[in-house]
Amino acid sequence: MSKAVSALAGAKASVLVAIEERGLQGMITLRGDFASAAFKKAVKSVLGVDLPGQRAVAVAGEKAVAWMSPDELLVMVPHEEADAVVEALSGALKSEHHLAVNVSDARAVFRLSGKDALVREVIAKVAPVDMAGFGPGQIRRTRISQVAGAFWQPEAGVLDLVCFRSVAQYVFDLLKVSAMEGSEVGHLG
Amino acid sequence: MLTLTCPYCGVSGEETEFHAGGEAHLKRFISGSTDAEFDEYMFLRENPKGVHFERWRHVYGCGKWFHAARDTNTLEVFGTYSAQVSEPPKEIKDKISAKRPGWSWRNFK
Amino acid sequence: MTGGFQPYDALMSLFREFAALPVAFDWAEKDSKTTRGHPRQRRGIRPDMKRYSAFAIAREALRHHTGWERAWRSPEPKKKYDAIIVGAGGHGLATAYYLGKNYGIKNVAILEKGWLGGGNTGRNTTIIRSNYLQDPSAAIYEKARSLYETMSQDLNYNVMFSPRGVMMLAQTQHEIRGYKRTAHANKLQGVATEFISPQRVKELVPIINIDGPRYPVLGALWQPRGGTARHDAVAWGYARACSAMGMDVIQQCEVTGVRTEGGKVIGVDTTKGAIDCDKLGLVVAGHSGVLAEKAGFRLPIESLALQALVSEPIKPCMNVVVMANTVHGYMSQSDKGEMVIGGGTDGFNNYTQRGSFHHIEETVRALNETFPIISRLKMLRQWGGIVDMTGDRSPLLSKTPVEGIFVNCGWGTGGFKAIPGSGWAMAELMAKGHSPLTDEFSMFRFREGRFIDESVAAGVAH
Numbered sequence: 001m002s003k004a005v006s007a008l009a010g011a012k013a014s015v016l017v018a019i020e021e022r023g024l025q026g027m028i029t030l031r032g033d034f035a036s037a038a039f040k041k042a043v044k045s046v047l048g049v050d051l052p053g054q055r056a057v058a059v060a061g062e063k064a065v066a067w068m069s070p071d072e073l074l075v076m077v078p079h080e081e082a083d084a085v086v087e088a089l090s091g092a093l094k095s096e097h098h099l100a101v102n103v104s105d106a107r108a109v110f111r112l113s114g115k116d117a118l119v120r121e122v123i124a125k126v127a128p129v130d131m132a133g134f135g136p137g138q139i140r141r142t143r144i145s146q147v148a149g150a151f152w153q154p155e156a157g158v159l160d161l162v163c164f165r166s167v168a169q170y171v172f173d174l175l176k177v178s179a180m181e182g183s184e185v186g187h188l189g
Numbered sequence: 190m191l192t193l194t195c196p197y198c199g200v201s202g203e204e205t206e207f208h209a210g211g212e213a214h215l216k217r218f219i220s221g222s223t224d225a226e227f228d229e230y231m232f233l234r235e236n237p238k239g240v241h242f243e244r245w246r247h248v249y250g251c252g253k254w255f256h257a258a259r260d261t262n263t264l265e266v267f268g269t270y271s272a273q274v275s276e277p278p279k280e281i282k283d284k285i286s287a288k289r290p291g292w293s294w295r296n297f298k
Numbered sequence: 299m300t301g302g303f304q305p306y307d308a309l310m311s312l313f314r315e316f317a318a319l320p321v322a323f324d325w326a327e328k329d330s331k332t333t334r335g336h337p338r339q340r341r342g343i344r345p346d347m348k349r350y351s352a353f354a355i356a357r358e359a360l361r362h363h364t365g366w367e368r369a370w371r372s373p374e375p376k377k378k379y380d381a382i383i384v385g386a387g388g389h390g391l392a393t394a395y396y397l398g399k400n401y402g403i404k405n406v407a408i409l410e411k412g413w414l415g416g417g418n419t420g421r422n423t424t425i426i427r428s429n430y431l432q433d434p435s436a437a438i439y440e441k442a443r444s445l446y447e448t449m450s451q452d453l454n455y456n457v458m459f460s461p462r463g464v465m466m467l468a469q470t471q472h473e474i475r476g477y478k479r480t481a482h483a484n485k486l487q488g489v490a491t492e493f494i495s496p497q498r499v500k501e502l503v504p505i506i507n508i509d510g511p512r513y514p515v516l517g518a519l520w521q522p523r524g525g526t527a528r529h530d531a532v533a534w535g536y537a538r539a540c541s542a543m544g545m546d547v548i549q550q551c552e553v554t555g556v557r558t559e560g561g562k563v564i565g566v567d568t569t570k571g572a573i574d575c576d577k578l579g580l581v582v583a584g585h586s587g588v589l590a591e592k593a594g595f596r597l598p599i600e601s602l603a604l605q606a607l608v609s610e611p612i613k614p615c616m617n618v619v620v621m622a623n624t625v626h627g628y629m630s631q632s633d634k635g636e637m638v639i640g641g642g643t644d645g646f647n648n649y650t651q652r653g654s655f656h657h658i659e660e661t662v663r664a665l666n667e668t669f670p671i672i673s674r675l676k677m678l679r680q681w682g683g684i685v686d687m688t689g690d691r692s693p694l695l696s697k698t699p700v701e702g703i704f705v706n707c708g709w710g711t712g713g714f715k716a717i718p719g720s721g722w723a724m725a726e727l728m729a730k731g732h733s734p735l736t737d738e739f740s741m742f743r744f745r746e747g748r749f750i751d752e753s754v755a756a757g758v759a760h
């Protein structure tokens with residue numbers, strides 16, 4: 001098999017906050033009936049976390065599970081484990097109507113880090129989201145200027161943002177502009 | 190600018206996160222229907238200045254279709270509700286009645 | 299002619315501003331009997347209306363401008379008219395004007411709920427062109443364009459028609475094919491247009507960036523006799539001419555109900571009382587659906603806000619109109635020097651006459667790519683109008699299910715250019731019950747599968 005590379009080969013920028021393309025990240029789209037006991041059990045047994053609540057992210061070590069819609073989860077695992085996790089999920093959900101797909105290489109992930117208020121401000125400038133009410137534990141799917149994206153905060157001062165791989169350069173450039181030196185607004189503290 | 194709340198993911202977002210899908214609660218008339226029914230279904234749309242019901246999709250969010258009850262003149266949103274119904278739920282109708290007494294839309298009142 | 303500061307252009311625009319002043323002198327003979335056959339009477343203008351001219355400016359300057367009279371009367375409604383037109387926008391006024399001028403029907407009232415020309419007619423970006431695709435469209439839009447050529451003389455009112463040329467950029471292969479097809483169709487229809495090269499585009503518009511970044515300019519559909527006109531002046535000129543023919547232009551008179559008897563119209567209810575009529579023309583653009591409902595029928599129309607904006611004034615830099623469908627924006631420069639900019643409609647039905655804020659951002663972003671020089675321009679003001687959209691992007695000029703009621707609407711984002719042709723055709727329809735120009739634009743065409751599909755020609759709201 002050919003060697004996987006991430007969209008921007010780990011591009012970095014240090015502006016108001018540090019921006020970094022995170023490299024390879026395993027990602028699985030998992031869809032099914034959240035109300036079903038078998039589905040909940042499969043998530044718990046394969047990923048080690050309880051099904052997250054509405055717009056929440058559940059983290060267990062290197063794995064994380066994010067609520068994307070009432071019937072869709074985004075599962076994050078180390079890149080090289082993604083295929084195996086898909087297989088495990090498919091096995092555990094054999095008798096359930098479901099969908100588990102490895103989408104890792106269709107995506108790009110960026111990490112913003114720095115002063116928490118500034119990290120959230122950089123996003124506030126490019127997404128129609130009230131970042132005053134946003135913090136660790138939540139995920140938000142939304143519009144990142146002209147493209148679709150989602151983000152969450154693993155902890156204060158850090159924000160991970162995922163978008164489609166085809167628009168990775170656009171998003172990286174956009175974040176750089178949004179975090180340009182001297183462009184602080186300061187409305188988040 | 191219009192602010193809508195997606196009933197599926199609970200997000201209150203402005204209109205650029207959503208996509209308008211046109212008139213709500215249409216009944217499909219295709220083969221076997223009369224010309225008049227087909228004409229109405231295919232080409233005529235409610236276009237009120239006031240209370241209106243529409244389909245919307247949370248395109249940049251959870252991706253789900255839902256329904257919205259809205260005033261086309263003020264952009265006030267009376268409420269949003271599930272896509273899986275063929276008429277507005279009673280609580281939405283009651284909310285509209287409280288604010289726009291005597292309203293009607295198609296055969297809903 | 300190239301861009302940059304052109305003393306000649308500046309002089310011309312000064313001249314146009316001057317000439318746009320409503321000027322008058324009164325050498326008109328007062329007795330209409332003695333003026334039989336007088337050219338002005340042949341034009342249908344009442345002989346006692348004071349004419350505007352350069353001579354009158356000079357005379358009025360000498361007497362401290364005390365001799366100007368109101369351009370139109372402000373009468374109270376009569377009990378009954380032969381015909382009532384609802385809506386004193388361009389289309390309503392032009393309809394009334396040609397009812398009088400071409401058919402001698404002068405016992406006419408034009409009822410306007412706000413002020414005349416305060417709807418889309420006073421809110422549009424004034425692009426005039428006739429290079430549509432389908433034959434019925436070419437016929438009515440070219441009729442209109444040709445009437446614009448002589449409108450100032452016909453109305454004795456300077457509408458500042460400026461046939462500076464209009465181009466629609468092709469920025470994808472699809473657009474090249476689409477516009478070449480239109481150019482061929484226009485050739486057959488006798489409408490003068492051509493498909494031009496990117497180099498020619500650059501010659502005509504030196505400030506344009508034809509190299510992308512995202513959508514390089516691959517050519518354009520060019521109509522040299524397209525252009526712009528002063529929108530308010532079109533409404534005012536028609537209002538003055540209608541008033542001079544003895545018609546009543548009644549402002550602040552909202553039609554609140556339509557009265558019918560045995561399937562036939564007998565009158566309207568208004569905020570100034572009930573008024574009877576034999577014939578009723580509904581010409582209310584975005585409010586067509588609302589009025590049709592009062593008259594008891596439905597129209598295949600949806601209403602949406604469409605916006606425009608202008609920049610601060612700058613020196614003359616672009617003397618043609620440029621429309622860019624793919625990036626979705628268009629721009630021209632007014633005689634005052636403002637860059638006049640428009641883009642897309644809201645995505646959902648509304649009557650806000652304001653429009654969503656993000657469309658301004660999208661439009662300006664799109665035009666920045668095509669015209670990098672505007673990136674530092676300040677935008678001065680923005681406004682919206684409620685446009686009446688049909689499924690095939692073509693208008694409705696039609697009889698209705700109620701006898702005696704006619705509609706002229708559905709012009710959507712692009713009806714300013716059509717005003718005189720539409721008035722001409724609608725008047726014929728109302729007077730004779732039939733017009734070759736309106737035949738295809740029946741409101742029943744959808745049911746009959748006879749669409750006049752202009753979604754390509756009307757690609758970017760114009």
Ligand SMILES: Cc1cc2nc3c(=O)[nH]c(=O)nc-3n(C[C@H](O)[C@H](O)[C@H](O)COP(=O)(O)OP(=O)(O)OC[C@H]3O[C@@H](n4cnc5c(N)ncnc54)[C@H](O)[C@@H]3O)c2cc1C
Pocket residue numbers: 384385386387388389390409410411412413414415416417418419420421422423424425426551552553554581582583584585589604605606640681682683684685706707709710711712713714715716759760
């Ligand atoms: C932002 C914008 C840009 C545009 N740009 C262009 C362009 O570049 N080129 C082009 O060709 N077209 C353009 N258009 C479209 C063009 O403006 C319209 O198609 C045209 O002006 C419609 O004229 P009208 O007379 O039908 O309507 P209007 O001018 O809107 O007149 C209708 C009138 O009816 C009145 N009315 C409504 N209800 C009632 C009632 N119940 N009783 C009495 N009166 C009533 C309204 O107050 C209004 O004055 C644009 C439109 C907009 C909004």
Ligand SMILES: [Zn+2]
Pocket residue numbers: 195196197198199200247250251252253
């Ligand atoms: Zn949602």
